[in-house]
Structures are given as C-alpha cells and as structure tokens.
Amino acid sequence: MACRISELVLDAADPERLAVFWSEVLGYVELGREDDGSIEIGPPDAGFGGAQPTLILSPSTAPRAGKLPLHIDVNPTDRDQDAELERLLALGARPVDIGQTGAENWHVLSDPEGNEFCLLHRRLEPLAP
Structure with a gap:
C-alpha cells in the first residue's frame, strides 16, 4: 500500500x-x-x-527565510503555454529570474506573496469531472 x-x-x-x-x-x-x-x-x-x-x-506572520524548499509546477490544460503565461501574469503572477539561460521550455513565476512556481510547456488534458 x-x-x-x-x-x-x-x-x-x-x-x-x-x-x-x-x-x-x-x-x-x-x-x-x-x-x-x-x-x-x-x-x-x-x-x-x-x-x-x-x-x-x-x-x-513568520518571515520566510529564503527560497521555499518545494515549489509547484503547473501545466496549461485548455490553451498553449504562451496564452497561459499571459493569463497568469494578468492574475498577478510575476516572472522570476533564478538564473535561467533562456533556453528552458518553462517559465519561473511567483504568486502575489513571492512563492515560486513554474509554468511548464506540456499541455495536459483536464481531469474529467
């Protein structure tokens, strides 16, 4: 189990x-x-x-000490990565530079409190209700 x-x-x-x-x-x-x-x-x-x-x-209210040891990865389900990036930025996500080269196929973002997450390239099927 x-x-x-x-x-x-x-x-x-x-x-x-x-x-x-x-x-x-x-x-x-x-x-x-x-x-x-x-x-x-x-x-x-x-x-x-x-x-x-x-x-x-x-x-x-505890201050965060540095980068979180865990982050969330998300994938678009109903649009391509570029359209999803635009949507996330409009919701308040912000791009984050963690030393990317520019060749990556993902985007590093942060939520409104600075928690990093990645928008991956691969489009996933939505889960069935």
Missing part, C-alpha cells in the same frame, strides 16, 4: 489573497475556512480526497 498527496499547506501573510489567486490559477473553489484563518481550496466537483490535492492557505 502507498500514500498519496491529499493536501498542500502553504503559509501565507494574506490567505484570502492567495486563495483567490490560486483558485483562479487552478480552477479551484473555496472548500472551507478554519477558525485560525486557514482557507482550503480544491477542485469544485471532488473537494478533499479527489484526484488532485487541495491547497490550504494558512495564516502566518
């Missing part, structure tokens, strides 16, 4: 702002809120326990 990832938890100075951003990026909806201010977002038809992990934005 094995495990699978059910949730990813991300500390956030402004969980509300990041919940809105990542919901738009991933096509997620708000699934719930906790008394501590955490917001859980996830796939609209599956919620927790579905094929995709949910994302919990957990309030934190």
Whole structure:
C-alpha cells in the first residue's frame, strides 16, 4: 500500500489573497475556512480526497527565510503555454529570474506573496469531472 498527496499547506501573510489567486490559477473553489484563518481550496466537483490535492492557505506572520524548499509546477490544460503565461501574469503572477539561460521550455513565476512556481510547456488534458 502507498500514500498519496491529499493536501498542500502553504503559509501565507494574506490567505484570502492567495486563495483567490490560486483558485483562479487552478480552477479551484473555496472548500472551507478554519477558525485560525486557514482557507482550503480544491477542485469544485471532488473537494478533499479527489484526484488532485487541495491547497490550504494558512495564516502566518513568520518571515520566510529564503527560497521555499518545494515549489509547484503547473501545466496549461485548455490553451498553449504562451496564452497561459499571459493569463497568469494578468492574475498577478510575476516572472522570476533564478538564473535561467533562456533556453528552458518553462517559465519561473511567483504568486502575489513571492512563492515560486513554474509554468511548464506540456499541455495536459483536464481531469474529467
């Protein structure tokens, strides 16, 4: 038997702002809120326990020390990479230079709080509802 990832938890100075951003990026909806201010977002038809992990934005005032040791990679599902890059930038993502050569087929971006993620080139089929 094995495990699978059910949730990813991300500390956030402004969980509300990041919940809105990542919901738009991933096509997620708000699934719930906790008394501590955490917001859980996830796939609209599956919620927790579905094929995709949910994302919990957990309030934190602790300063981040450097680069996160884990980052998220995303792939376009209904458009090409260039169109998806434009969409992500319009949502508030920002390009990040981590020493790319320019020959990469992915884009390094950050969310509104500076958490790095990559937009990969390969287009994936959307998950069936």
